[in-house]
Amino acid sequence: IAGITQxxxxxxxxAGRRMTLRCTQDMRHNxxxxxxxxxxxxxxxxxxxxxxxxxxxxxxxDGYSVSRANTDDFPLTLAxxxxxQTSVYFCASSDSKGFNNEQFFGPGxxxxxx
Amino acid sequence: xxxxxxxxxxxxxxxxxxxxxxxxxxxATNDYITWxxxxxxxxxxxxxxxxxxxxxxEVASLFIPADRKSSTLSLPRVSLSDTAVYxxxxxxxxxxxxxxxxxxxxxxxKA
Numbered sequence: 480i481a482g483i484t485q486x487x488x489x490x491x492x493x494a495g496r497r498m499t500l501r502c503t504q505d506m507r508h509n510x511x512x513x514x515x516x517x518x519x520x521x522x523x524x525x526x527x528x529x530x531x532x533x534x535x536x537x538x539x540x541d542g543y544s545v546s547r548a549n550t551d552d553f554p555l556t557l558a559x560x561x562x563x564q565t566s567v568y569f570c571a572s573s574d575s576k577g578f579n580n581e582q583f584f585g586p587g588x589x590x591x592x593x
Numbered sequence: 594x595x596x597x598x599x600x601x602x603x604x605x606x607x608x609x610x611x612x613x614x615x616x617x618x619x620x621a622t623n624d625y626i627t628w629x630x631x632x633x634x635x636x637x638x639x640x641x642x643x644x645x646x647x648x649x650x651e652v653a654s655l656f657i658p659a660d661r662k663s664s665t666l667s668l669p670r671v672s673l674s675d676t677a678v679y680x681x682x683x684x685x686x687x688x689x690x691x692x693x694x695x696x697x698x699x700x701x702x703k704a
Binding site for chain 2: 514520521522523524538569571581582583584585586587
């Protein structure tokens with residue numbers, strides 16, 4: 480693989496169910512991010528991780544959790560999904576060694592919570 | 594983190610230069626300014642980043658005045674394929690970048 484992959488591509492989920500969105504990168508980037516994008520709107524940062532073992536909250540962290548056990552993987556978990564979490568979710572990564580904010584984005588996961 | 598304000602949409606014609614201005618009145622000393630491009634059903638793609646004055650790459654130029662309260666993305670001679678949403682971000686480097694995306698500017702290039 481090259482770049483960032485996300486899985487699943489899309490998912491329909493019943494409210495109250497638990498869901499984990501997967502994100503894997505092979506660029507050895509230290510920093511990773513999760514964003515959500517609602518229809519017609521910009522991206523909002525959910526959580527981020529500057530390096531393996533650390534995570535931080537973004538603009539809209541409530542209802543989501545993340546972990547960063549290693550450099551490559553950054554899963555996003557919805558413990559109990561609600562309809563307002565219907566959105567497109569993008570994972571991204573960047574090389575934190577320099578002051579370069581070039582984030583590389585995955586193809587996105589389209590999540591519908593009913 | 595500083596919030597950004599951009600025009601909601603802009604129209605242009607092929608071959609014209611397009612300038613998109615972003616306001617970020619509350620930008621902090623440590624914030625960088627970054628622009629991204631997004632096509633439908635895709636993730637955003639990095640265009641350019643700057644801190645002050647002017648930055649140019651093979652795709653665009655970024656003009657930042659001395660007070661840094663605004664920035665202008667300049668796209669030379671746009672083509673139909675430049676139709677996309679353009680986002681201005683300000684962000685602070687914390688080992689990664691913690692950034693805020695605004696609503697973006699929807700650029701429509703006509704033939």
